[in-house]
Amino acid sequence: xxxxxxxxxxxxxxxxxxxxxxxxxxxxxxxxxxxxxxxxxxxxxxxxxxxxxxxxxxxxxxxxxxxxxxxxxxxxxxxxxxxxxxxxxxxxxxxxxxxxxxxxxxxxxxxxxxxxxxxxxxxxxxxxxxxxxxxxxxxxxxxx
Numbered sequence: 722x723x724x725x726x727x728x729x730x731x732x733x734x735x736x737x738x739x740x741x742x743x744x745x746x747x748x749x750x751x752x753x754x755x756x757x758x759x760x761x762x763x764x765x766x767x768x769x770x771x772x773x774x775x776x777x778x779x780x781x782x783x784x785x786x787x788x789x790x791x792x793x794x795x796x797x798x799x800x801x802x803x804x805x806x807x808x809x810x811x812x813x814x815x816x817x818x819x820x821x822x823x824x825x826x827x828x829x830x831x832x833x834x835x836x837x838x839x840x841x842x843x844x845x846x847x848x849x850x851x852x853x854x855x856x857x858x859x860x861x862x863x864x865x
Contacts, residue, residue, distance in 0.1 A: 724756065727776040729768060732758055739772065740836055740843050743802075747832070747845055749777060755843075757781075757836075766817065769834065781814040782828055787859050791830065793848050804840040812836040817859065827856040 724732045734756045742753050752771045760766040765786055770778035784791040791813075795805070805811055814834045818827045830853035836843035 722772075724770065724772055725775055726768075726770055726778060729758075729761075729770070729778060732756065732770070734758075734772070737841070740769075740841050742843050742845075744844055746779070746834070749774075752777060767814065769814065780817040780819060781834060782817050782859065784813055784815045784828070784830060784833060787828060787857065788830065791853075793833070793850060795835070795846075799835075799844075799846065803835060803837045803842055803844060805837050806839075810837050810839040812838050818856065824858070824860055826859045828859045829855050830857045831855045 722734055722736070724734060726732055738756045740755050740757065742755065744750065745752055746755075749771065752773050754772045755769050756772055757767055757769050760768060760780070765782060767781050768778045769781050795803075812835075814836065816829045816832070816834070818829070820826050830848075831850075832845055832847045832855070834843060834845045
């Protein structure tokens, strides 16, 4: 299948590449089906792109790129909802806010996107942890 993205050109994908977000993603609750692909110019970043709206793609990054000790617990209900059986099935990503000044690029550590890579389901959750900021500098140690 082909997706003609607004900003990233044409992307090929298979049915098994589709990640379903039953609740949508905050701000895009009406969109449920996404694919994930790397940013060609920078392998640190990926795009979580809607296949239902060719203009909607979120830049995401692994939280471990900037914080090696990033961690949180999922309760039993969330594990069940996301059909998570082992830690190896989980991919954690965080949304990125770009800026023309590279030193001002931020990552949202407060609301990680959890993807079960085996079952191809995901959800963005909000953590109740004051140590994680919504606008954490990606290339620095201070929060904005």
